[in-house]
Amino acid sequence: MPNIAVFIEQRDGKFKKVAWQMLSEAKRITAASGGEVWAVCLGADPAAEAAKYGADKVFTATGDSFGIYNSELWGAALAQFCTAQKPDLLLIGSTAMGKDLGPKVAAKLDCACISDAVGLTYEGGWTVRRPIYAGKCYIDVEPVTDLAVVGIRPNAFVLEEAAGAGAVEAFTPDLSAIEPKAVVQSIEAGEGGRVELTEAEIVVSGGRGIKGPENYALIEKLADALGAAAGASRAVVDAGWVDYSHQVGQTGKTVGPNLYIACGISGAIQHLAGMSSSKCIVAINKDANAPIFKAADYGVVADLFDVVPALTEEVIKLKG
Amino acid sequence: MKIAVCVKQVPDSETRIKLDAPSTELDQSSFTRVLNPYDAYAVEEAIKIKEAGSDVEVVAITIGPETVTETIKKDCLAVGCDKAILINDPALADADESALATVLTAVLQKDSYDLILFGIKAIDDDSGQIGIMVAEKMGLPHVATITQLDLGDGTLTAHREIEGGKEVVTAPLPAVLTCQKGLNEPRLPSLPNIMKAGMKPIDKLTCADLGLETPAAKAKIKMYYPPAARGECKLVEAEDPADAARELARLLNEEAKVI
Ligand SMILES: Cc1cc2nc3c(=O)[nH]c(=O)nc-3n(C[C@H](O)[C@H](O)[C@H](O)COP(=O)(O)OP(=O)(O)OC[C@H]3O[C@@H](n4cnc5c(N)ncnc54)[C@H](O)[C@@H]3O)c2cc1C
Ligand SMILES: Nc1ncnc2c1ncn2[C@@H]1O[C@H](COP(=O)(O)O)[C@@H](O)[C@H]1O
Numbered sequence: 001m002p003n004i005a006v007f008i009e010q011r012d013g014k015f016k017k018v019a020w021q022m023l024s025e026a027k028r029i030t031a032a033s034g035g036e037v038w039a040v041c042l043g044a045d046p047a048a049e050a051a052k053y054g055a056d057k058v059f060t061a062t063g064d065s066f067g068i069y070n071s072e073l074w075g076a077a078l079a080q081f082c083t084a085q086k087p088d089l090l091l092i093g094s095t096a097m098g099k100d101l102g103p104k105v106a107a108k109l110d111c112a113c114i115s116d117a118v119g120l121t122y123e124g125g126w127t128v129r130r131p132i133y134a135g136k137c138y139i140d141v142e143p144v145t146d147l148a149v150v151g152i153r154p155n156a157f158v159l160e161e162a163a164g165a166g167a168v169e170a171f172t173p174d175l176s177a178i179e180p181k182a183v184v185q186s187i188e189a190g191e192g193g194r195v196e197l198t199e200a201e202i203v204v205s206g207g208r209g210i211k212g213p214e215n216y217a218l219i220e221k222l223a224d225a226l227g228a229a230a231g232a233s234r235a236v237v238d239a240g241w242v243d244y245s246h247q248v249g250q251t252g253k254t255v256g257p258n259l260y261i262a263c264g265i266s267g268a269i270q271h272l273a274g275m276s277s278s279k280c281i282v283a284i285n286k287d288a289n290a291p292i293f294k295a296a297d298y299g300v301v302a303d304l305f306d307v308v309p310a311l312t313e314e315v316i317k318l319k320g
Numbered sequence: 321m322k323i324a325v326c327v328k329q330v331p332d333s334e335t336r337i338k339l340d341a342p343s344t345e346l347d348q349s350s351f352t353r354v355l356n357p358y359d360a361y362a363v364e365e366a367i368k369i370k371e372a373g374s375d376v377e378v379v380a381i382t383i384g385p386e387t388v389t390e391t392i393k394k395d396c397l398a399v400g401c402d403k404a405i406l407i408n409d410p411a412l413a414d415a416d417e418s419a420l421a422t423v424l425t426a427v428l429q430k431d432s433y434d435l436i437l438f439g440i441k442a443i444d445d446d447s448g449q450i451g452i453m454v455a456e457k458m459g460l461p462h463v464a465t466i467t468q469l470d471l472g473d474g475t476l477t478a479h480r481e482i483e484g485g486k487e488v489v490t491a492p493l494p495a496v497l498t499c500q501k502g503l504n505e506p507r508l509p510s511l512p513n514i515m516k517a518g519m520k521p522i523d524k525l526t527c528a529d530l531g532l533e534t535p536a537a538k539a540k541i542k543m544y545y546p547p548a549a550r551g552e553c554k555l556v557e558a559e560d561p562a563d564a565a566r567e568l569a570r571l572l573n574e575e576a577k578v579i
């Protein structure tokens with residue numbers, strides 16, 4: 001019976017939503033196959049939420065080592081946890097922190113490491129489904145080691161409350177031998193305020209069709225009305241209209257929100273690669289032949305300068 | 321100072337995947353292969369350090385078949401790397417990230433490098449694992465996803481992209497870095513330099529030369545699938561943009577239930 005450990009990421013005591021999504025999926029799996037779901041958190045106590053999403057046990061380690069993120073300390077702590085508790089899987093969200101930790105822990109434990117998964121099945125052994133070539137193809141991967149570290153893409157799994165005992169067990173990793181070499185000196189907030197792209201449930205992106213940096217505000221207004229993140233095509237980023245952190249695509253962020261609204265984006269293969277796994281795709285483009293319409297569920301063939309502000313108003317009305 | 325840049329040849333980002341039904345194999349015969357775009361940032365950063373300093377040697381290291389040589393010449397040697405090491409071993413055809421990291425570690429340990437640069441991820445497997453794994457295997461510090469690098473005396477300060485901002489990280493050398501877009505603007509090779517690149521050395525090695533048994537993969541690909549097909553696009557037709565917007569909002573709210 002598989003025991004699944006789920007890393008509950010926190011920064012400043014704030015937990016990442018992907019953690020609850022992973023717990024939900026782990027609970028669905030163990031409900032069918034038996035085994036337990038373990039929440040593992042460094043530096044904060046997630047017991048209340050973790051139990052709500054089905055964690056059978058909650059392991060927390062606290063102390064000075066878990067203030068600001070440090071890959072060497074946190075990686076060692078998670079590796080020690082796995083050595084002691086022997087979960088079958090360690091799930092880690094594919095976030096900036098998770099992408100840093102997963103390979104580190106897997107290399108320490110010399111076990112399989114599978115990145116950015118969107119599906120997990122257990123039938124005596126594990127099958128992990130993940131996109132490659134930025135979503136142009138999917139693969140099923142089977143780990144051959146007893147433990148596998150699996151990165152999970154935010155929003156891949158549906159959040160679902162489930163009863164879990166949530167029994168809290170403190171664990172005390174021994175980090176006395178580690179003097180971290182790479183150290184975070186400070187964290188600088190970016191432009192901030194808005195939802196982060198890779199975690200967002202809705203993304204509104206602007207392409208070259210917005211014509212200039214001043215018009216990106218149209219995209220941001222619609223995003224704000226929807227509580228969405230604001231993305232961009234590479235054309236917009238390379239023109240210097242918005243920061244690279246907004247770029248969606250093969251060489252930008254990969255996003256898989258419930259709703260993706262592409263405004264003035266032609267739909268180049270490299271852009272589609274980064275957003276085609278979105279559950280619902282809307283294209284607003286004045287060229288009816290733009291390839292983006294082939295990838296979209298809903299389309300409006302019109303000038304974005306008319307439609308986007310009007311849509312923003314409609315959304316405000318709907319939400320109001 | 322000695323810098324290693326680990327690079328991979330990958331299918332060009334325009335590549336279309338030919339796969340109509342689930343299959344245990346993927347036809348890669350029509351792929352056009354190029355340098356992994358993220359590795360170009362790593363190469364560029366190494367060359368910038370070489371140009372800014374004195375006595376800096378830059379070595380490009382890659383695991384791949386013989387056919388990667390052209391990419392190495394054009395995109396590494398012709399833009400300023402001094403030499404290249406190619407590990408060509410058919411036994412590595414099914415290697416996973418962990419196995420490749422083991423081989424790269426063996427290559428890197430044959431020499432002493434002050435900085436080891438990687439791309440954040442290869443755009444074919446999209447894993448983003450190897451740089452971090454190599455750092456761990458070598459017992460070196462790493463900073464992943466860097467968008468700025470400043471070298472001091474035996475130390476470095478790097479900016480690392482995180483959600484909604486960045487971390488400013490310091491580390492002593494030697495260190496491993498994985499490079500993100502924003503770090504620099506990779507240069508293009510000039511024609512004369514492409515010609516001259518042919519004269520720069522490329523060492524060719526196998527696992528046996530490294531005294532290494534071929535490391536086994538820890539995860540195996542069982543099946544390839546095409547992405548789920550999408551239905552027809554529903555066009556919202558309306559003369560007036562305001563009407564179109566209203567109808568679109570209604571569809572997203574009532575039909576797709578996403579807002
Ligand atoms: C190695 C490599 C990696 C790449 N990686 C990425 C990536 O990660 N992400 C990415 O996005 N691209 C990437 N690209 C670039 C990609 O090929 C395209 O060039 C880019 O996506 C085009 O951006 P765009 O759609 O905004 O611009 P365009 O292709 O110029 O399209 C603009 C669209 O706006 C429409 N339009 C214009 N005015 C209006 C209006 N008033 N109202 C409505 N519609 C309007 C036009 O009809 C057109 O369809 C990459 C390319 C390469 C070679
Ligand atoms: N075959 C390879 N040879 C040398 N370096 C590689 C190879 N594959 C990947 N890398 C390096 O590791 C990085 C991350 O790759 P990956 O973990 O496969 O996404 C790449 O950007 C390269 O810098």
